[in-house]
Amino acid sequence: MxxxxxxxxxxxxxxxxxxxxxxxxxxxxxxxxxxxxxxxxxxxxxxxxxxxxxxxxxxxxxxxxxxxxxxxxxxxxxxxxxxxxxxxxxxxxxxxxxxxxxxxxxxxxxxxxxxxxxxxxxxxxxxxxxxxxxxxxxxxxxxxxxxxxxxxxxxxxxxxxxxxxxxxxxxxxxxxxxxxxxxxxxxxxxxxxxxxxxxxxxxxxxxxxxxxxxxxxxxxxxxxxxxxxxxxxxxxxxxxxxxxxxxxxxxxxxxxxxxxxxxxGSVNPMFVLPEAAKARGKAMGEGWAGSLTMGAGQFCTNPGIAVVEKGEAGDAFVTAAKEALSKAAPQTMLTDGIAQAYKDGKARFDGRNAVQPLLTNEDEGRNASPNLYETDAEAYLQDHALGEEVFGPLGLVVRVNGKDDMETLAKGFEGQLTATIHMDDGDTERARALIPILERKAGRLLVNGFPTGVEVADSMVHGGPYPAxxxxxxxxxxxxxxxxxxxxxxxxxxxxxxxxxxxxxx
Structure with missing residues (x-):
């Protein structure tokens, strides 16, 4: 050296x-x-x-x-x-x-x-x-x-x-x-x-x-x-x-x-609205997988939760994310301690009756592979541990029944660094209803993007209500x-x- x-x-x-x-x-x-x-x-x-x-x-x-x-x-x-x-x-x-x-x-x-x-x-x-x-x-x-x-x-x-x-x-x-x-x-x-x-x-x-x-x-x-x-x-x-x-x-x-x-800490939820899911659910699922695994998920803005409606369009999003994550190679984490904390975070999801594993991996040493789980809004709101940050490439899909269910879930989130809406023109009214909720929850709101990557600029806000x-x-x-x-x-x-x-x- x-x-x-x-x-x-x-x-x-x-x-x-x-x-x-x-x-x-x-x-x-x-x-x-x-x-x-x-x-x-x-x-x-x-x-x-x-x-x-x-x-x-x-x-x-x-x-x-x-x-x-x-x-x-x-x-x-x-x-x-x-x-x-x-x-x-x-x-x-x-x-x-x-x-x-x-x-x-x-x-x-x-x-x-x-x-x-x-x-x-x-x-x-x-x-x-x-x-x-x-x-x-x-x-x-x-x-x-x-x-x-x-x-x-x-x-x-x-x-x-x-x-x-x-x-x-x-x-x-x-x-x-x-x-x-x-x-x-x-x-x-x-x-x-x-x-x-x-x-x-x-x-x-x-x-x-x-x-x-x-x-x-x-x-x-x-x-x-x-x-x-x-x-x-x-x-x-x-x-x-x-x-x-x-x-x-x-x-x-x-x-x-x-x-x-x-x-x-922040789990940076993404809200996938129905018209966007119908039009490009597969592409969004693949994009989420890329953001989730970037840098072995070791970003404070890693989008750890995707809120998706139940139904065929939502299924396409989840399937695409799972397939993309399954192809991701293990990555080296920053320290042995961070790697162990990632394993401990994964263990919180394993064995929970209300959580369905979609993709799980067991890693050795300092490596980390992606893991993906699914639950519903009711179970998420009743189990505080599901909303705690897992520092690494672990994703949780929360399935909701419709507009009211999604808004109730949004109100139940703790403070975040970011919150993202994926939408098409047909989702405008749904998005408009979410904005007042999300701006009370996060310091940065995004549309049709992924929060990993924080621009250093006059307008940037990197902060949010506690515990973000x-x-x-x-x-x-x-x-x-x-x-x-x-x-x-x-x-x-x-x-x-x-x-x-x-x-x-x-």
């Missing part, structure tokens, strides 16, 4: 050892030793982040934008090494890692452009009305200001786009907030080389080194210390419902509670994600000379 990791934490510009080591568990290739994080290292990183905030939080938008652009440049300069160690650690194909790297650098540059234009500031100005009766109005100006140091937890399924320099980190840095990253132990080498890129950008741009730290794997006390540290003002997290809920509760229990922006995320008024993808790490401040009768730079002359 051309890239040999340092095997150290990056704390405020210093590469430091930890308290012992752990060994990576790559899908293939050489394993390396990495340092174990400690509460002491967390404290050092948080104190450095707070010190950095006094300059970085008050730096110009242009300085922060140039920093983001330089991080992107430094990541691209390490492109081959990132692909090499990323594919080794995760088992993901080279094309996937290359695409994810482009997404990561693309969102850094998009955020740089966004803050250069000041679009995140929401500047408002109510001019003084000294002659207003019965009381005069003072001069009022408002702008969004950075909140302080932010903790980010790397995701298992996106070693680049949702990890060390991923969306949460990019958004926080764009807002003016230093970042302390808790790296994911599934891909520590990938995390380290990206941290090296950020470190290089810090040095090139003359930024305070406390603006970024990476703490590698550690026991639960590392994550607990990080979210409870009094200098941390918000947390970004992508991961499991259980782990995320535990951290969310810790944030709420602090003497000073802080926002926890967690993406926790812990703050459904926010998004973790797109330029609106920057707003999570800002808060509005109003300045009353303030002379221009002492106003924040972004308000001067407003």
């Amino acid at each position: 051309s890239f040999t990791p340092k095997g150290k934490h990056l704390i405020a510009g210093e590469w430091l050892d930890g308290n012992g080591t752990f060994k990576s568990e790559p899908a293939h290739g050489e394993a390396f030793d990495y340092p174990v994080g400690t509460p002491e290292l967390v404290n050092k990183a948080c104190e450095a982040a707070e010190e950095a905030f006094w300059t970085y939080g008050y730096s110009s938008r242009e300085a922060r934008a140039a920093f983001l652009d330089t991080i992107a440049d430094e990541i691209e300069a390490r492109a081959d090494e990132i692909t090499e160690i990323g594919t080794s650690e995760t088992g993901l194909p080279e094309a996937r890692l290359q695409g994810e790297r482009g997404r990561t650098t693309g969102q850094l540059r998009l955020f740089a452009s966004h803050i250069r234009e000041g679009k995140h500031l929401d500047v408002r100005h109510d001019k003084a009305l000294p002659d207003r009766a019965p009381l005069p109005r003072p001069d009022l100006k408002m702008v969004q200001r950075p909140i302080g140091p932010v903790a980010v937890f790397g995701a298992s399924n996106f070693p680049l786009a949702f990890s060390t320099a991923g969306g949460d980190t990019a958004a926080a840095l764009a807002a003016g907030c230093p970042v302390v990253v808790k790296g994911h132990s599934a891909h520590p080498g990938t995390g380290e080389i990206v941290a090296q890129a950020i470190d290089a950008a810090i040095r090139k741009c003359g930024i305070h080194p406390g603006v970024f730290s990476l703490i590698q794997g550690g026991k639960r006390d590392v994550g607990t210390t990080l979210v409870q540290h009094p200098l941390i003002k918000a947390v970004g997290f992508t991961g499991s419902l259980g782990g995320g809920r535990a951290l969310f509760d810790l944030c709420a229990q602090r003497p000073e509670p802080i926002p926890f922006f967690g993406e926790l 995320s812990t703050n459904f008024g926010a998004t973790s993808v797109g330029t609106l994600s920057i707003r999570r790490f800002l808060r509005p401040v109003c300045y009353q009768n303030m002379p221009d000379a002492i106003l924040p730079q972004d308000l001067q002359g407003a």
Whole structure:
């Protein structure tokens, strides 16, 4: 391997050892030793982040934008090494890692452009009305200001786009907030080389080194210390419902509670309407199978449930999906733990009287093959476990009797990242009735598509009501994600000379 990791934490510009080591568990290739994080290292990183905030939080938008652009440049300069160690650690194909790297650098540059234009500031100005009766109005100006140091937890399924320099980190840095990253132990080498890129950008741009730290794997006390540290003002997290809920509760229990922006789980239901099923049920079934198995189903937007009416047209959809899934080869999952969790999730469906297995596979080791089950709306609504996310290529078909049954089922879903309607022109009235229900359930609604693939853009919403995320008024993808790490401040009768730079002359 051309890239040999340092095997150290990056704390405020210093590469430091930890308290012992752990060994990576790559899908293939050489394993390396990495340092174990400690509460002491967390404290050092948080104190450095707070010190950095006094300059970085008050730096110009242009300085922060140039920093983001330089991080992107430094990541691209390490492109081959990132692909090499990323594919080794995760088992993901080279094309996937290359695409994810482009997404990561693309969102850094998009955020740089966004803050250069000041679009995140929401500047408002109510001019003084000294002659207003019965009381005069003072001069009022408002702008969004950075909140302080932010903790980010790397995701298992996106070693680049949702990890060390991923969306949460990019958004926080764009807002003016230093970042302390808790790296994911599934891909520590990938995390380290990206941290090296950020470190290089810090040095090139003359930024305070406390603006970024990476703490590698550690026991639960590392994550607990990080979210409870009094200098941390918000947390970004992508991961499991259980782990995320535990951290969310810790944030709420602090003497000073802080926002926890967690993406926790979603089954992303698809609603196949009858006219669309009649016209192209086979094609939709095949398309669903492709989306369900993409990346071994290890996407937070994986469409795990298809709601289909009973009858011949619905049968064609299900048959096509089953046939396409039966031809799918086993795929390597990201970690042994994720592979085991997929097997455990499958086991929840096996043996349930109200669930019919349509296609089942037994896998060994880190491999995953698709599985398909079917139930009806009544059984689904009575069994909460059927609505829990299975992270992998497992699909559940829920058959309904008609319009009322479908709408009742839609109302019974928990919060989701996405909800999809497959429709033809003849389904318009049915779709119109579903929209008010689904927009209360999900952050992104799709028509005649599949939700895997989240565009990084101004309009994107990647979030939804709990348990999809812990703050459904926010998004973790797109330029609106920057707003999570800002808060509005109003300045009353303030002379221009002492106003924040972004308000001067407003």
